[in-house]
Amino acid sequence: MNRAAKKNRLHIGKEFAVLVIAICGASLMASCGDDDLDARTDARVACQDAVEARMKSPSTAKFGGVSTDGGRDSGVTVTGYVDAQNTFGASKRTDFACLVDFVGDSPHVRITGLE
Incomplete structure (x- = not known):
């Protein structure tokens, strides 16, 4: 795998991690005070x-x-x-x-x- 592909793959991985954290955080906040x-x-x-x-x-x-x-x-x-x-x-x-x-x-x- 070339350097550009690795960099792109790492970038996509970071975006996915941020998305997962955002979804979990929103879910946690929604459950507070239900x-x-x-x-x-x-x-x-x-x-x-x-x-x-x-x-x-x-x-x-x-x-x-x-x-x-x-x-x-x-x-x-x-x-x-x-x-x-x-x-x-x-x-x-x-x-x-x-x-x-x-x-x-x-x-x-x-x-x-x-x-």
């Missing part, structure tokens, strides 16, 4: 379901500006707004806030604001 991420996702769904249960026309609900804060151990606060039709068919925006606590894997939702 439990809290899952908790925030579960809390968001549970809160939106609770808010929809109080609506006159839940099928028209469009949620927006939803944010979550906290985790499985400390509880999750979910805030945002929902646009939906009222009993007269007019669209109305309502702000909401929920506090979601977990007992085991089950989310328990307390709506703390619905205005």
Whole structure:
């Protein structure tokens, strides 16, 4: 094998090693905090379901500006707004806030604001 081929082969090997390290690092970072991420996702769904249960026309609900804060151990606060039709068919925006606590894997939702 000539010198240029060896140099090219070494260069490709280095690029492959960097790629493998990058993939492993990204995978490791993605696994950090998965439990809290899952908790925030579960809390968001549970809160939106609770808010929809109080609506006159839940099928028209469009949620927006939803944010979550906290985790499985400390509880999750979910805030945002929902646009939906009222009993007269007019669209109305309502702000909401929920506090979601977990007992085991089950989310328990307390709506703390619905205005």
